[in-house]
Amino acid sequence: MSQYVEISRANWIDPIQRKHFIDLCLQEANKGFRSGGGLKSSAWPRIAEELEKLLGKRYTSKQLKNGCDYMKKQYLICSKMMTMIRHGYNSVTKTFDWPTEKWEEYLQKYLEACFKPLANVEELEALFGGVLAIGSKNWSSDE
Secondary structure, X not given: OOOOOOOOOOOOOOHHHHHHHHHHHHHHXXXXXXXXXXXXXXXXXXXXXXXXXXXXXXXXXXHHHXXXXXXXXXXXXXXXXXXXXXXXXXXXXXXEOOOHHHHHOOHHHHHHHHHOOOOOHHHHHHHHOOEEEEOOEEEEOOO
């Protein structure tokens, strides 16, 4: 008879879960478990085990990879915006103070960037800073 193990719902908006998750991803990346713009598949079970110890919650490797991909997407959007126009980024509020005209091209896709700061931006920079994928020109420091 197999034992049922309850898998927790991942909440990458929760600041505590997000911070622990990013810190563990950085630890794995610093140990050499990077792969392209993310982590090697062997890193996810270790991260899951540590999150269970820290938070008392169980996650699947797929949930963790999806969470990492979600945060990478957020980071790349922010990074792209910062490289397009160097001015307009408010480092105190971690939001963009662009004029309305500039926002018009982004509001439909990236409305949250206008009002919500990117959480853990420094850690995400450390984790994904070598990755930039804009249009057909893709680059990664790992390649």
